Amino acid sequence: METIMNINDLVNGIVWGPPILILIVGVGLYLSFRTGFFSITKLGYILKNTLLKMFTKEQKGEGEVTAFQAVATALAATVGTGNIAGVATAIAAGGPGAVFWMWVAAVLGMTTKFAEVVLAVNYREKTEDGRFVGGPMYYIKKGLGWNWLAVLFALFGALAAFGIGNMVQSNSVAAALQSSFNLNPWITGVVLAVITAMVIIGGIKRIGAFTEKLVPFMAAIYIIGGLIIIIANISKVPAAFALIFSSAFTGKAAVGGFAGATIAKAIRFGVARGVFTNEAGLGSAPIAHAAATTDHPVRQGLWGVFEVFADTLVICSITALAIITSGAWESGLTGAALTTAAFNQSIPGGGYIVSIGIVLFAFSTIVGWEYYGERCLEYLLGPKSIMIYRIIWIPFVLVGAIGGLEFVWSLADTLNGLMAIPNLIAVLVLSGTVFKLTKEFFEKEKVGK
Numbered sequence: 001m002e003t004i005m006n007i008n009d010l011v012n013g014i015v016w017g018p019p020i021l022i023l024i025v026g027v028g029l030y031l032s033f034r035t036g037f038f039s040i041t042k043l044g045y046i047l048k049n050t051l052l053k054m055f056t057k058e059q060k061g062e063g064e065v066t067a068f069q070a071v072a073t074a075l076a077a078t079v080g081t082g083n084i085a086g087v088a089t090a091i092a093a094g095g096p097g098a099v100f101w102m103w104v105a106a107v108l109g110m111t112t113k114f115a116e117v118v119l120a121v122n123y124r125e126k127t128e129d130g131r132f133v134g135g136p137m138y139y140i141k142k143g144l145g146w147n148w149l150a151v152l153f154a155l156f157g158a159l160a161a162f163g164i165g166n167m168v169q170s171n172s173v174a175a176a177l178q179s180s181f182n183l184n185p186w187i188t189g190v191v192l193a194v195i196t197a198m199v200i201i202g203g204i205k206r207i208g209a210f211t212e213k214l215v216p217f218m219a220a221i222y223i224i225g226g227l228i229i230i231i232a233n234i235s236k237v238p239a240a241f242a243l244i245f246s247s248a249f250t251g252k253a254a255v256g257g258f259a260g261a262t263i264a265k266a267i268r269f270g271v272a273r274g275v276f277t278n279e280a281g282l283g284s285a286p287i288a289h290a291a292a293t294t295d296h297p298v299r300q301g302l303w304g305v306f307e308v309f310a311d312t313l314v315i316c317s318i319t320a321l322a323i324i325t326s327g328a329w330e331s332g333l334t335g336a337a338l339t340t341a342a343f344n345q346s347i348p349g350g351g352y353i354v355s356i357g358i359v360l361f362a363f364s365t366i367v368g369w370e371y372y373g374e375r376c377l378e379y380l381l382g383p384k385s386i387m388i389y390r391i392i393w394i395p396f397v398l399v400g401a402i403g404g405l406e407f408v409w410s411l412a413d414t415l416n417g418l419m420a421i422p423n424l425i426a427v428l429v430l431s432g433t434v435f436k437l438t439k440e441f442f443e444k445e446k447v448g449k
Helices: 003-013 019-036 043-048 067-078 085-094 097-122 136-144 145-180 186-201 203-232 235-249 264-277 283-287 295-324 333-344 351-382 385-401 406-418 420-428 431-445
Strands: none
Touching: 003 019, 003 264, 003 406, 019 264, 019 420, 019 431, 043 203, 067 186, 067 203, 085 097, 085 145, 085 203, 085 295, 085 333, 085 420, 097 136, 097 235, 097 264, 097 283, 097 295, 097 420, 136 145, 136 283, 136 295, 136 351, 136 420, 145 186, 145 351, 145 385, 145 406, 145 420, 186 203, 186 351, 186 385, 203 235, 203 295, 203 333, 203 351, 235 264, 235 295, 264 295, 283 295, 283 351, 295 333, 295 431, 333 351, 333 431, 351 385, 406 420
């Protein structure tokens, strides 16, 4: 077992090392240049057709759930503990400059996620029972004709979900509730498993109906709490931005408990956190978007841009500014403890907001990633495997809550990273299709440059 763990650690270091991160950023940069950085130049149009149409029920085209239910499911899986603990870890390890590089990764990631969603909708399939299925495995098979690569992606996704999307999340919920309310992890695990079962057994329609209510609620609670801290320290905001930008290019260390950060560390941890939180390039979110009701792949692709915008440029930025303006980032703490310290310093009982945020963010990830996992298994073994996957998924929620199977977590992290390789190959090779559909859509919509 020790040998296997050592091999996994070695592979994990390669998978999540600089080469893969450079590949992810490189693909995002290429797509952004070829589309004229439309995710920025047309951001007003994008937000008008996503943020301002969140709860619109009128939909054109075919699909299984509304456009917002699809993005809510994707956001449920994407917005997780990384938005709270991960950002704090990046700042602690890479300094305030890491935030700038996190933003860079997000801007490029918006176009990558857009391309993934466009391909997912363009190559999706309608099953005999009327369901819409899609994602990297389908556009790899239909677009490239490389079914062996599609199988690899599906295999990585079905297995990785148990760690990244299940046990790691339930463990975070149990730890947060035990720390703040002294609740026994066993109780947390059982309750969490029961609620998870009630949601996922109903499939994408129930998951979509659930997440479209949960995601805005959980985001609002955390965003409002973070904004209160930022407003309380409003005089320090300009200095915080100045520190973020200057540290991004100088690696300047702060005075105090912080040991110092180089430019390389700022870039490494900032880019990595940006990729980890919004999952652009991993190929997970397109699986949910493929079920959306839409009349054109690009129209749903706009929701992919919004997804990264909301996850990283809004939620992660609020966490970062709260940590920096409060001065807590120099405390020597890291992870959720650092974010908790920042909230506690500015709001009496602010740590409870962090705990509640972790609980809601982590639970939503459990629900969203279950859907990803079952779709991957369905691709491998057919529709009959879906219910089997759901039944197996539920007890692992409890296992994660009470701790244990750390090796499974580590292995799943490696598999999660391996998902990106076949997906990025497909996105890059099929980018011509994305460019063609994008040009066609914006010419038809007569959107100004």
